């Protein structure tokens with residue numbers, strides 16, 4: 001059966017050059033980068049090179065990159081580390097209703113430590129409004145953490161404006177850029193953020209590795225204590241194969257970004273146009289302010305899991321939102337925050353494109369979706385064709 | 389989470405989808421857990437379920453349960469049909485994942501409601 005992978009928002013296949021570099025690291029460059037001898041120096045070179053490549057992808061200095069076990073750890077490190085370090089100055093943190101659980105649940109943990117959390121609402125497109133943000137600012141606000149691009153609907157947030165306003169008041173700004181890095185140009189200075197989270201497995205690198213960008217001079221407590229690695233901010237002998245793979249993936253992403261973004265934007269819009277031509281479909285998220293890989297739509301009168309299962313039977317891999325909440329019975333909190341009614345939100349489908357996606361695949365998928373949705377609707381007691 | 393081969397088979401080729409023009413009874417249930425809905429139509433002749441049809445707005449398990457439940461109940465007497473439970477439907481499907489046990493309940497309960505609807509109509513006719 002034909003296989004079509006349209007779940008690049010959940011994870012991406014490891015690029016062959018990345019895999020080759022990782023194997024070489026495991027087999028031929030096993031040294032500990034902290035060792036003084038030749039084996040150590042050899043490994044250290046690979047570590048430095050990876051750091052340089054990752055830094056270059058986001059316009060940072062290499063010494064501002066802290067390697068972590070992924071996006072989740074980067075988010076935790078930024079939020080807990082900064083809030084705890086700034087506690088004497090204030091106890092208020094601002095976030096948004098559509099953050100990934102790695103941010104939302106970390107903020108909830110801060111709340112238990114005595115912090116006050118403001119969760120900003122979003123509009124129908126999933127965007128935070130700058131005037132809501134301004135109203136939420138307090139004397140005690142020490143940190144704002146708002147994602148760059150949303151993982152479910154792909155909406156891009158006005159981080160630059162938010163950062164400018166926050167910086168004017170001396171507030172530290174973190175953004176989870178796991179879904180934007182490698183898809184749209186991301187530059188930490190252009191955005192004006194102090195901290196930024198990246199995950200390698202969303203950019204054709206391995207799982208279990210990522211980084212937190214920390215602007216020079218930013219106060220942050222570590223989550224762990226131990227050796228002196230990562231400037232003592234993330235102790236422990238480095239995950240060298242992961243870091244090397246991440247470095248190669250970052251170099252490839254930087255090189256391919258302009259052409260890929262253009263190509264995928266066209267494919268995305270072809271997919272969106274095809275879906276909207278079907279009956280009773282609505283696009284979720286912003287029509288243009290969205291990452292090039294993301295399509296998210298609701299199919300009225302259809303339940304999302306049935307749709308996913310039917311697609312899976314036809315070899316098409318998609319998701320109903322975030323991979324983490326698959327198997328949950330609840331409609332997406334992101335769609336609910338955007339004001340979409342629960343029964344419609346339950347019929348949501350996320351298709352995320354990537355390097356392997358072709359126009360032929362898009363057309364094939366559109367044909368299959370037309371067939372499946374017609375069949376499932378015919379089965380749905382909520383659907384009355386006479387009423388439309 | 390993984391579905392049994394039987395669930396996948398009934399989901400892919402659901403039996404008895406639809407409604408009837410002159411049903412003997414109709415039952416509809418919405419799940420308090422997830423908001424999904426199943427509707428079942430039955431025709432009854434000589435105290436036996438002659439035909440059963442279903443429609444579902446729900447997950448794969450709910451659709452497979454609607455299909456299996458309507459298959460199982462055909463030809464059964466009213467009493468036999470009333471003895472059909474969600475557990476029996478789930479069992480006939482080769483089991484359901486733990487988080488999906490409530491889904492088979494939709495079909496079984498819609499069937500029971502359809503039978504109650506039929507019985508209420510019988511009483512009304514006799515009166």
Ligand SMILES: Cc1ncc(COP(=O)(O)O)c(C=O)c1O
Nearest residue numbers: 070071072100102151178179199
């Ligand atoms: C927006 C966002 N933040 C954080 C994460 C977590 O990253 P990781 O899987 O590397 O921990 C993900 C994806 O899983 C994500 O989409």
Ligand code: FES
Nearest residue numbers: 422424447450491
């Ligand atoms: S999740 Fe609602 S019926 Fe299965």
